[in-house]
Amino acid sequence: MSHTLLSTSSVSKSFEGVCALRGVSFDLKAGEVHALVGENGAGKSTLIKIMTGAEQPDAGTLTVAGRDVPHMTPALARSLGIAAIYQQPSLFPHLTVAENLALALETGTVWRRVHWTARRNRALALLEEAGAAIGPERLASTLSMPEQQMVEIAKTVGAAAKIVIMDEPTSSLMDDEVDRLFNVIGMLRTQGAGIVYISHRLEEVFAVSDRITVLRDGETVATRDTRAIDRSELIQTMVGRALTAVFPKRPVAPGAVAIELRRLSNRALGIHDVSLSVRRGEVLGIAGLVGSGRTELAETLFGLVPADGGEMLLHGEPVRIESPSHAIRLGIGYVPEDRRQHGVVLDMAVASNASLASLDAVSSRGLIDRAAERLLAESYVERLRIKTPSVSTQVGALSGGNQQKVALARWLSIGPEILILDEPTQGVDVGAKAEIHALIQDLAERGIAIIMISSELPEVLGMSDRVAVMRAGTVSGVLSRTEATQDRIIALALERP
Ligand SMILES: Nc1ncnc2c1ncn2[C@@H]1O[C@H](COP(=O)(O)OP(=O)(O)OP(=O)(O)O)[C@@H](O)[C@H]1O
Ligand SMILES: [Mg+2]
Numbered sequence: 001m002s003h004t005l006l007s008t009s010s011v012s013k014s015f016e017g018v019c020a021l022r023g024v025s026f027d028l029k030a031g032e033v034h035a036l037v038g039e040n041g042a043g044k045s046t047l048i049k050i051m052t053g054a055e056q057p058d059a060g061t062l063t064v065a066g067r068d069v070p071h072m073t074p075a076l077a078r079s080l081g082i083a084a085i086y087q088q089p090s091l092f093p094h095l096t097v098a099e100n101l102a103l104a105l106e107t108g109t110v111w112r113r114v115h116w117t118a119r120r121n122r123a124l125a126l127l128e129e130a131g132a133a134i135g136p137e138r139l140a141s142t143l144s145m146p147e148q149q150m151v152e153i154a155k156t157v158g159a160a161a162k163i164v165i166m167d168e169p170t171s172s173l174m175d176d177e178v179d180r181l182f183n184v185i186g187m188l189r190t191q192g193a194g195i196v197y198i199s200h201r202l203e204e205v206f207a208v209s210d211r212i213t214v215l216r217d218g219e220t221v222a223t224r225d226t227r228a229i230d231r232s233e234l235i236q237t238m239v240g241r242a243l244t245a246v247f248p249k250r251p252v253a254p255g256a257v258a259i260e261l262r263r264l265s266n267r268a269l270g271i272h273d274v275s276l277s278v279r280r281g282e283v284l285g286i287a288g289l290v291g292s293g294r295t296e297l298a299e300t301l302f303g304l305v306p307a308d309g310g311e312m313l314l315h316g317e318p319v320r321i322e323s324p325s326h327a328i329r330l331g332i333g334y335v336p337e338d339r340r341q342h343g344v345v346l347d348m349a350v351a352s353n354a355s356l357a358s359l360d361a362v363s364s365r366g367l368i369d370r371a372a373e374r375l376l377a378e379s380y381v382e383r384l385r386i387k388t389p390s391v392s393t394q395v396g397a398l399s400g401g402n403q404q405k406v407a408l409a410r411w412l413s414i415g416p417e418i419l420i421l422d423e424p425t426q427g428v429d430v431g432a433k434a435e436i437h438a439l440i441q442d443l444a445e446r447g448i449a450i451i452m453i454s455s456e457l458p459e460v461l462g463m464s465d466r467v468a469v470m471r472a473g474t475v476s477g478v479l480s481r482t483e484a485t486q487d488r489i490i491a492l493a494l495e496r497p
Contacts, residue, residue, distance in 0.1 A: 002030040004066075005163050005194040006051060006082075011060030013046055015397065018389055020046040021218045023060070028163065028194040033185060035197045035205045035226070038215035038238055039429040040401030041387035044198050045087055047215070048165045051196070052084045053077045064163075083161035085169050087198075087400045087427065089148035093141035097151055098123035100140055105158045122158070130154040131180030133291065145337050145423075146172040146290040146455070157184060164188055165196040168400070170204060171426045172337060174289055174455040176490060182208055200401070200429050201456065202231055214238055239431050247462030248434075248441045254465070255280030258315060258449035259301075259418050265309030269296035270473045273310065278418070278449040283440065285464030286453045287489050293473040294453045295337055298420045301451070302334040303327040314418075333416035335407050337423045337453070350398070350406055351377035351391035380409035384435055401427045405436075412439060419443060422453045437463060457486050469493050 007027035013020050021043045028034050036044050049055040050062060053072035062069050064080050077084075091100045101123045123136035132150035134143070143151065149169060156164050170178045185195055185208060199205055205212060206226060213223040214237045222237050229237075260277040271293050278284045288294050300307050303321035312319055314330055321327050327334070351373050377391040384405040388398055395406050404427050411419060424440065425433045440463060444450055454460045460467055467484045468475050469492035477492040 002032065002192075004028065005030050005064070007063045008047065008050065008057075009061045009063070011047070011050055011057045011062070013043075013050065013055065013057050018397075019218055021050075021057075024215070024218070024220050026213055026220065026223075028196055030162075030192045030194055031189055032210040033189060033195045033197050033208050035199065035209035035212045036215065037199070037202070037205060037212060037234070039387075040405075040427075040432060041399040042215040042238075043218040044215055045167055045399060048084060048167055048196060048198070051077070051163075051165060052082055078159075081160075081162035082165065083156040083159040083163070084165040085149070085152040085156055085167060087167040087171075089145070089152050091140040091143070091148055091151060093139070095140055096136065097127070097134055097138050097140060097143070098136035100151060101126060101136075101155060101158060104155045123154075126154040126158045127151070129157050130184055131177065144172075144290065144295050146177070149173065150177070150290065153181060153184060157188075161188075162193050163196070164193055167198045168200065168427055169197075170199060170201065172290075172423050172455050174287070174493065175457055175486075176494065177290055178204065200427060200433070202234060202430065203458075205234075206231065216240060235430055238429070247459075248438045249283075249463055250441065250445070252281040252444050252465070254282045255447055256315065257313075259451075260313040260316075261310065262313070263310035264300065264307050264312055266296065266300045266305060266307045268305050268308070269293070269300060271296050271300055271307075273474050275310075276468055276475060276478070278451060280417075280447045280449050281444050282465045283444050283450045283452055283463055285460040285467040285484075286451060286470060287455075287457065287460050287467055287493060288470035289493050292470040292493065294470050295422055296473070297470065298334060298336070298422050298451070298453060301327070301420060302332060328416075331417035333411040333419045335411055335419075335421045335424060337426065350381065350386070350388050350393055350395055377409070380405075380412070383439075384409060385432055401429055401432065404428055405432060408436060408439075412443070416448065418449045418451070420451045420453075423455065424452060425454075425456070425459060457489060460484075460489070461486065471495055 005028050009025050010023045012022050024047055038044055046055060050057050053074045053076060062072055098120050102119050120136050127134055130150055130153040132154060134147055134150060149172060153169060170181060188195060197209055209226045211223060212226055214221045257277050258280045261274050264274045265272040274297060286294050299305055303323045303326050306322050319330060374391055381388060381391060386402050386405045388402060395403055408424060425436050428436060440450060452463060461484055465481055467479045467489060469477050469489055471493055476495060479488060
């Protein structure tokens with residue numbers, strides 16, 4: 001029988017009166033992958049922050065390798081062989097990938113001699129092991145969310161940790177990249193490491209874990225052998241009610257072409273010759289691997305970095321979008337993948353965030369009507385089941401998935417003519433995922449043209465009328481709903497016909 005690497009016993013934690021964990025007991029054995037699942041705000045991230053010393057528990061004990069650790073700190077955790085990938089990547093933006101890896105892994109004083117070649121080679125080897133095609137010289141600030149996740153994975157590989165904690169490591173990765181991560185996990189497990197694995201993608205939980213612990217409202221409701229529980233029972237345990245997750249896609253008679261791209265290029269972002277069109281009422285899914293240019297295409301359309309070649313037509317009229325505010329005036333909305341950058345304003349209240357893009361709807365004669373703002377926000381809190389003490393709570397204090405819902409509410413409330421969604425259900429739990437899918441379908445039925453970037457193939461296949469697959473900065477193929485299959489999408493993404 002393998003031994004216990006780490007355990008928590010009756011751990012509780014509150015934040016300003018909000019109880020995040022109450023009496024949680026959890027244990028991790030050598031050579032196992034222990035999945036931690038639960039709805040948004042259930043307390044998963046808080047529990048792992050207690051394991052890594054990023055937060056202190058109010059009550060309860062943490063035991064590592066058989067010894068009580070009354071005061072865990074991040075440095076102590078590291079010396080005890082605990083490595084974590086947090087839900088939000090934590091790279092230093094002004095340093096290169098190699099420097100970030102070195103900072104996380106090298107020991108010694110700042111005055112030590114740095115062997116640049118050795119450092120670079122080590123970074124290359126770790127990135128390769130993690131299955132990431134990322135140059136070690138790239139600045140972290142230029143990496144996309146999924147690329148940052150890959151660097152975080154390389155960090156844990158390099159740390160040769162005994163306890164590896166992964167908080168949604170795959171939230172923006174596609175199947176092929178997830179397979180590579182699973183190889184890394186398999187390797188760590190054979191070396192006798194224990195892995196805590198948090199994910200909202202239940203297929204992955206079933207594919208990778210040995211045991212599953214379910215948290216609900218800060219309490220452990222079950223710990224089961226993965227083989228002894230099935231998907232519907234797991235969902236029922238998580239949400240406390242039965243739920244059928246079927247895609248609500250209904251065919252919509254497509255209207256006029258809302259947006260058309262003719263060989264659109266953006267050299268600065270590595271996008272070239274993208275030709276596409278999206279009709280009113282249509283959902284165009286965009287699939288592709290990390291670094292294929294999906295997010296960069298969205299940023300071009302939204303004017304974050306204006307295009308420098310080709311043509312863009314809105315409702316048949318040629319336009320050149322210079323800035324996000326210009327895009328918004330033209331009726332284009334954008335929910336970005338990295339919600340911390342431009343998705344939500346973390347230190348503003350939920351209500352103000354939700355109404356940021358729809359000030360017209362809540363203001364009369366230039367004054368913001370606070371009561372209307374609250375009402376609007378409350379309706380979205382209810383509809384998307386956003387877990388927040390009130391609409392005046394700062395968004396930064398919400399769990400990751402709930403922040404994503406606020407970002408979405410912001411745009412749903414104005415209903416733009418063209419809506420670009422980058423990983424709209426990333427980090428969102430099963431129940432809320434279904435709500436968001438239903439909302440996307442509603443918007444399409446109201447005649448909005450939707451461009452939906454997603455790494456989750458079931459979502460792309462389930463929600464899209466057509467699927468454009470990107471590879472190396474351009475579109476490598478467009479499939480109709482009937483043509484689109486998992487295999488064909490992956491083949492186009494990899495250009496392996
Ligand atoms: N720093 C904080 N200040 C105030 N409240 C917090 C803080 N961190 C977490 N919480 C609250 O504690 C609860 C649990 O949050 P936690 O981040 O652990 O959830 P989670 O299970 O990881 O959810 P998700 O799936 O959305 O990531 C939530 O209600 C959240 O709002
Ligand atoms: Mg979390």
